[in-house]
Amino acid sequence: MDITNNQVSPVIMDPAPVNNSRFGGVLSSLLPYPKQGTSSSSSKYITIPRRKPGKLDDVRSNGWLDAMKASSPTCKKLAADNSDIALEDIDSAHLSWMLKYPSALRSFEHIVNFANGKRIAIFLDYDGTLSPIVDDPDSAFMSTEMRSAVKNVAKYFPTAIISGRSRDKVYDLVGLNELYYAGSHGMDIMGPIHKSGSEDCLNYVKSTDQQRKMVNLFQPAREFLPAIDKVFRALVESTKGIRGANVENHKFCTSVHYRNVEEKDWPIVAHRVRDVLKDYPGLQLTHGRKVLEVRPLIEWNKGEAVEFLLESLGLSSRNDVLAIHIGDDNSDEDAFRVLRTGNIGFGILVSSFPKETRAVYSLKDPAEVLPSIRSDHLVMEFLKSLVSWKEMQRHRATYQSPPYPVNSS
Numbered sequence: 001m002d003i004t005n006n007q008v009s010p011v012i013m014d015p016a017p018v019n020n021s022r023f024g025g026v027l028s029s030l031l032p033y034p035k036q037g038t039s040s041s042s043s044k045y046i047t048i049p050r051r052k053p054g055k056l057d058d059v060r061s062n063g064w065l066d067a068m069k070a071s072s073p074t075c076k077k078l079a080a081d082n083s084d085i086a087l088e089d090i091d092s093a094h095l096s097w098m099l100k101y102p103s104a105l106r107s108f109e110h111i112v113n114f115a116n117g118k119r120i121a122i123f124l125d126y127d128g129t130l131s132p133i134v135d136d137p138d139s140a141f142m143s144t145e146m147r148s149a150v151k152n153v154a155k156y157f158p159t160a161i162i163s164g165r166s167r168d169k170v171y172d173l174v175g176l177n178e179l180y181y182a183g184s185h186g187m188d189i190m191g192p193i194h195k196s197g198s199e200d201c202l203n204y205v206k207s208t209d210q211q212r213k214m215v216n217l218f219q220p221a222r223e224f225l226p227a228i229d230k231v232f233r234a235l236v237e238s239t240k241g242i243r244g245a246n247v248e249n250h251k252f253c254t255s256v257h258y259r260n261v262e263e264k265d266w267p268i269v270a271h272r273v274r275d276v277l278k279d280y281p282g283l284q285l286t287h288g289r290k291v292l293e294v295r296p297l298i299e300w301n302k303g304e305a306v307e308f309l310l311e312s313l314g315l316s317s318r319n320d321v322l323a324i325h326i327g328d329d330n331s332d333e334d335a336f337r338v339l340r341t342g343n344i345g346f347g348i349l350v351s352s353f354p355k356e357t358r359a360v361y362s363l364k365d366p367a368e369v370l371p372s373i374r375s376d377h378l379v380m381e382f383l384k385s386l387v388s389w390k391e392m393q394r395h396r397a398t399y400q401s402p403p404y405p406v407n408s409s
């Protein structure tokens with residue numbers, strides 16, 4: 001049996017699953033990938049390994065431009081024609097991709113059957129997941145309906161936003177106090193007081209949240225703050241002549257947007273960024289959706305942030321936890337990977353086009369690719385379905401319990 005779909009036999013398995021004691025060998029046989037690592041331990045948060053600087057990739061020979069072109073491709077059919085798309089118009093590559101990564105909405109029954117009796121934790125990316133992708137990053141607002149869907153989810157399940165934006169910016173955009181927030185690709189986490197009590201290390205900062213409640217800030221890249229600030233200013237300076245280029249400071253990382261730059265000028269963006277980065281061997285470059293992201297060269301990403309939050313919430317090393325991460329971007333792959341390899345849960349990739357992913361499910365299958373159906377609406381539908389399912393379960397539990405106390409003597 002496979003968690004991805006109970007009707008079709010969809011997923012070609014990797015090598016035979018190993019028995020996973022965390023899940024009593026059950027989840028390992030349900031998820032398509034076997035557990036490879038062990039569960040996280042709090043001691044790993046004391047020192048986060050810094051990676052050795054590598055040689056800076058050459059813009060032409062090493063595929064910066066290919067990656068820039070590949071990031072966030074537009075589905076030609078959608079761009080060219082806003083009219084109805086028949087299912088038969090969707091190419092076979094997409095259909096076979098969908099067999100491998102079925103729609104989380106169409107597989108909902110299967111997901112909740114599997115989740116029954118487990119403690120669910122929800123991790124959500126922001127841009128392209130909770131909000132639609134727009135040209136101006138400052139105008140990427142989530143809808144009021146989405147906000148209320150996320151708020152409802154958080155009533156029943158611990159919920160965290162894990163974004164490439166700075167924590168403050170993403171908090172301003174989401175505006176819900178009941179969530180946990182991890183900004184700068186997980187390098188700035190505001191979470192609960194760590195259950196293991198191991199916060200006495202350099203990476204932790206005690207702070208207060210918007211309601212003046214004591215919280216822990218976990219910032220494993222604090223020493224990079226001056227470098228990020230400097231590189232941000234250098235990038236602003238070096239790209240200021242490029243029409244449409246825009247640089248954002250996200251505190252522990254910085255983004256160079258080229259969505260609004262004419263494609264003929266993309267090589268200029270790539271060269272300028274590369275030239276700046278030559279002076280910063282402690283920083284690395286990653287590719288997002290029409291954005292170049294500059295971040296500290298440390299072993300920390302959205303995947304580590306998911307593990308960290310699970311541990312802080314007292315949800316790691318338990319057999320009954322199911323973590324779900326929903327995201328659309330390359331950086332979300334780190335979270336998908338951790339969930340797969342740790343057999344902790346699964347990822348849901350939001351994508352209109354087939355792509356390699358470590359997620360188990362997708363949102364936007366061929367029928368959902370209609371231009372009138374927005375990805376964030378599908379994510380909202382999934383979140384609402386989870387809430388309805390949970391409410392139904394509670395209702396059933398109340399209805400089935402005897403109306404009077406049972407005398408056990």
Ligand SMILES: O=P(O)(O)OC[C@H]1O[C@H](O[C@H]2O[C@H](CO)[C@@H](O)[C@H](O)[C@H]2O)[C@H](O)[C@@H](O)[C@@H]1O
Pocket residue numbers: 125126127128132133134135136137140162163164165248250255257259288289290291293329331
């Ligand atoms: O991890 P995320 O929350 O998805 O953050 C990744 C990047 O998101 C933002 O950029 C993306 O969304 C913009 C608004 O829709 C869009 O204009 C841009 O092209 C996308 O890449 C954010 O502005 C970036 O700084 C983040 O790195």
